[in-house]
Amino acid sequence: MTSLPTTFNAPGTVLVLGGRGRFGLAAVQAFSRNGWRVLAQIRPGAKAPEVKGVQWLAHAVDSVAGKKALIAAAQGVTVVVHALNPTQYTRQAWARENGPLLEAGMSVAQALHATLMLPGNVYNFGESMPPVLMEGAPYRPSMAMGRIRTRMEEQLEAATQRGDLRAVILRAGNFYGQGQGTWLDLAMLKGIRGGKLVFPGPLDVATPWAYLPDLAQTFVELARMRLTMAPFESLHFAGHTLAGNDWVQDLQRVARQQGWLGEAQDLQLSGLPWPLLRLLGPLVPSWAALASLRYLWMRPHRLDNRRLLSFIGQEPHTPWPLALGRTLQHLALLPAAPAPVHAMATQA
Template sequence: MTESSTVLILGARGRFGLAATRAFAQAGWRVFAQLRPGASGPVIPGVVWLAAQPGDTARLAAAAHGAAVVVQGLSPVYTHQAWRRDLPGLTQAAIDVARELGALLMLPASVYNFGATMPPLLREDTVQAASTFKGGLRIASEAQVRMATQDGRMKAVVIRGGDFFGSGTGSWLDEVMVKAIQGGKFTYPGPLNVPTAWAWLPDMARSFVAVAGQRHRLPAFETLHFAGYSLTGQDWADVLADIAWERGWLPAGGKLRTRSLSWPMMRALSLVMPKIAALCEMRYQWHTPHALVNTRMAALTGAEPHTPFPEALRAALAELGLLTSRKEVAAKGATVTAQAFERSVS
């Protein structure tokens, strides 16, 4: 194994971190995957799990000696207080280990930087005019990384994507949109006719692998866009209606019931739930048409990984356990029990 095919992934048990861990391992890279002490990771061929705090630079650099790439999968919990308190330190932890290794630091990013006045097409050089607390912190975090590249000890690349879905729980998809899908209901946070940017994490993670493979062509600091999907609420409803019909979640001759998220109720909940308050701040995104333009990414790596949306959505729902019937769950449970019994008597 050569150093050119070794990567350290920070926050590898998070949603993006785990997607990146799988993508790099599937591409044949040797992966050192950091998680916090006491946590555990799934068995993935080619992955070595490292139990260490994000700021333990010496330990991480020694364990991942020879890694040419560091992926920043660390992220605070979704509240203003946590972001203000933790984001600068988590960013610095990633910078410190990348500098120690002399590696390329890869940072996933969002459209928060552009704010409520963002134009319909977001290019790499589009003016960033954040209108929210988190957008301002994202801009500061990326500037923090850029500054760290100026003395030549490391390179860095920011890869910006739309709203994440897939690779586990904790997204708009599972927490709001398909919460009642098995009852034939779909909830959408905005108007059904406004296109917004989305990123299926397995595809975005594969784009990280592609960029890492071209790191010798990158300048000291670069920003790239992962286009992903530009989807309206109606696009989601159409595919989900097909799935709901196939799975028997709709009454005979019935249609998928589409409803709007109650933002007044969200604002009321935000008074006692900090996470909801942070989500309310981003409401403008659902009313502002936007799509990411991936000109620089395409010039560097060619066509980005792009799974057809219906296929990606089905995969995301399967990960959430929504495409498994009670009968299938019972059958799987019986199989697992039988296998355990066989092991116990063998």
């Protein structure tokens, strides 16, 4: 293992833009647990989640007045986590909103002389991506949302080259483990209590998954090390590399334990109607966006994190059975008590 740099940064003050979202809230919780002073931005009128010790700032970053007020309230911030997302998961919303949201985050970070941290995805690599995605690999996006993300990252890197700010991108696979609106609750697990599982791709194709508490903790570790890095870093979070068979095996065990299946029964498996999603995509933009991601389920790939490890030594990693158990608890599919999770972990 590569030796760690000797310079560590003590906890400071972090501003999380989009603190109510799936990743945003995980980041708020992780930084708070690790002793940082946490400021979290939400839209005016939005209800602030209950997280002890967090100061919620209700300012709209997409207005000049809101951005000025946010900057004034966030003096002393040394790290800005960009967890803002478009209002819809469609190509049109991404094209319309992602650019202005990134520019707002960049201007806030620049005004505060803070490092901007951004979660990335694998869309940049496109359908021709290799099975192992190395840090620094060239981008060849093959669909609109990948091209949008690539332009965003190029814009961010150019700003760091001009000396406008410092930035870190941490790329990860499919999010799971906190919040709703992911593949899990929208498709895969909708019928799990009835013994049914939807899996979007072949069961033997392994792809990267990011357990959000682990990803958020990695942001904390990188924030501590930010001043040892170059002005711009694009790193990979390996997370869990899982095939459909991994999901089936462990979910089948849970389903039997919970009485959703008999001891001799197996989960009923089905896939997504990809041709229908593509056919109706022009009428339902969110289906068109999902259809454009089909290749990610068909091509085995994983994220190589060796450069990340050169900075933090070890990637935060919750064992898969424990991460799955906590995810099911969060989705109210398992009791909130910890006993079922520990029971699952001992069987791994």
